[in-house]
Amino acid sequence: MPARNAFYAQSGGVTAVINASAAGVIEAAREHPEAIGTVYAGVNGILGALHEQLIDTAHESAQTIAALRYTPAGAFGSARYKLKGLEENRAEYERLIEVFRAHDIGYFFYNGGGDSQDTAQKVSQLGEAMGYPITCIGVPKTVDNDLPVTDTCPGFGSVAKYIAVATREAGLDVASMAETSTRVFILETMGRHAGWIAAASALAQDREDAPPHVILLPEVALDEQRFLDRVQACVERIGYCVVVVSEGLRTADGQFVADQGTRDAFGHAQLGGVAPAVASMVRDRLGYKYHYAIADYLQRAARHIASATDVEQAHALGRAAVELALAGHNAVMPTVVRESGSPYRWHVGQVPLEAVANREAKMPASYIDAEGLFVTEAALRYLRPLIAGEDYPPYRDGLPEYARLRGERVAPRCPPFRD
């Protein structure tokens, strides 16, 4: 069988290690020229295929590809773009096949979350139906850690480490000044539907009464009185309180706490973030001086403090995707299978895309304490190995020196796409 080309695309919110998966895919593909010709990467993910904007990664040196391992964000561009169902928008899928056919693309590696695995599966089905067989392999990625089956998702371990480190450091800051300054510090983390990231802050607690003291998760409707009682008790006992809150925190009626009807001077609604909303409760009901931080993109882009475990898994799953394809698998995704937690031992497994597509893994009840205001020892046992190890990027003039691609485009061969 002659070698065929591959298409690699990044999808959804980027992470500190998604490029490590890209490096794994490209490096593994280069080791098999008998089976895989060129790896084309989509400019802005799947949009790059629809618009036939492809980067020819063959023009990137081995050093540049290796540098992707320590470069955050999406080196080729990513997109928040979900292809609709086959019935609703068959034209988009047919366009993908058209572009794939024009460039002799026989492998599709889609690096994303649950939505993307759904897309990869549909492309696989349609290729089959249209007489253009294509091997579609998912590569897991999401800071939210909400993909099922796999022990964890590349991207999560690093954001977890960032949040745990930030909580420990800011916690020391607050503790050292509480007597005359801030009593309650609130750190807002990502996590719209699942509380994994906020939960990881608990790893910072290295002794009784160390921060964080309260963790508010999207899985638990906010009981304002219970929360404020806990904060007050904490301040009265040790002088201060560190609260970590997931952006997806909701009230009992299902409303986002971040969307509490805040209005600016002109009466415009402001989605102010959940941290200021929680801070307002603390101020109005308890009267404590507060501060809050909103880490936002800083947390998922923080390659400078990435988890070595996460980097290794991201790279390994990129490689594994290629190896699965070469072994004849289709419509599958490589996974992390945990053998033991302490010491952490894992190997690469696999799962059919249909088993992960559009499914969300939330925190199990056994990981959340009885009052819903902290996590359990079981959660800590699960989380601890995922942040292990440091993997520093190289620095130049005091700043991390990240990969810069040549990014040479492939000449288009198809008519423009009308969307």
Add this chain to the structure above:
Amino acid sequence: MPARNAFYAQSGGVTAVINASAAGVIEAAREHPEAIGTVYAGVNGILGALHEQLIDTAHESAQTIAALRYTPAGAFGSARYKLKGLEENRAEYERLIEVFRAHDIGYFFYNGGGDSQDTAQKVSQLGEAMGYPITCIGVPKTVDNDLPVTDTCPGFGSVAKYIAVATREAGLDVASMAETSTRVFILETMGRHAGWIAAASALAQDREDAPPHVILLPEVALDEQRFLDRVQACVERIGYCVVVVSEGLRTADGQFVADQGTRDAFGHAQLGGVAPAVASMVRDRLGYKYHYAIADYLQRAARHIASATDVEQAHALGRAAVELALAGHNAVMPTVVRESGSPYRWHVGQVPLEAVANREAKMPASYIDAEGLFVTEAALRYLRPLIAGEDYPPYRDGLPEYARLRGERVAPRCPPFRD
């Protein structure tokens, strides 16, 4: 002359390296037992002297003191507490002398900003007047970099590095997703009166059109139209725009932009931070999708990404304070004197406390561009060496392992303080 004891106190907002100065003071003092007996540290800074709450640092091992070099925040506790003028509150100064006398304290090392240097100077004067001569030496500290005379203040280089790294990393994130997601990203930094911290983000710009694209400084009144024009031009040219804004940004009439009359659902005023206020302008006038981050305490506590230059200077100035005292100086503060910028060469100098007390160094006009929306090459030349070098703390189980003090208290000898 028999050895006399020393009192060391941390003051004001803590930093990633104030404990490195503490280590310098204690280590240098230990090398001179013929002159300095025990170093007592104030619990919560100067309050520890007023309330006679002193930590006996002699009980801390050499390893623990060395670990302070890589431990952020205030290990002994700090305080936002400014002693009033001698005429207004002579009792407080007399109380300090009472406690110093009771513990045979002949040296006062005060680690803080401009306010603290003022206090140290007054204590020196009053001791003289009360027949209790005491050597008062300031140790500079402030993330705001607003002390005059010294080339920079310990604490600033590390927060500058944090902000530059965060800007580079988040900038890559935004660039890779702008096609379908956030167009304008806003990072709020500390800096109530001086824009040094926000300015340091410019170090991330390693090529034309790299982030950051706009820097809003407290030294320049916000011209909303000019700002929005710049943002729009940037988005139209490269697809996205990264804005770094100092918390102290003001409008032309002197109001904080952060205090724009935002009201929550109950009509309560909310000090929402400057980032959401700027984000609202972008949304309302330009309609771009935005995100913002508020780094807050994360930036000044971020010892994990401290500047090696900053750590070295903090430690050296702590040592120098002791050496100045032993050389017979009084009412002075050691400074960083820049010999050359590239390569960066500096030595320790000194300045009378009266020359730094209560004076604020803002960004000079020559460091701000003509439109007031970015910094100049001169600013970059000044800033560049201050973030140079990494100085990682040790890690255990994926997290930095910071010093933990025994913190043994000295038995009180004075009556309680009535304030």
